[in-house]
Amino acid sequence: MSHKLPQIKAREIIRIAKKLGFEFDRQSGSHAVYYRKSDKSRIVVPVHPGKDIKPKTLFGIIKDMGMESDEFKKFL
16 A cells, blocks of 8 residues: 555545546446446445545545555546
8 A cells, every 4th residue: 555545535546547538327326437448447436425435445435446545546
């Protein structure tokens, strides 16, 4: 794991995911699923208004996006 990941909300992850070509696919309960057709990548973002995403969860989402933590931080 790279340095320290920032405290981030679901809406920030979604904003970055959309910049990277992910589109909303579906939602199951509090989990929003985003899909990128170009490489068939899928990410699941837990949407809990007002709560930060836990570091391990964020790290997993970043990996699923096909990025490194440092690369992700540049989008913030």
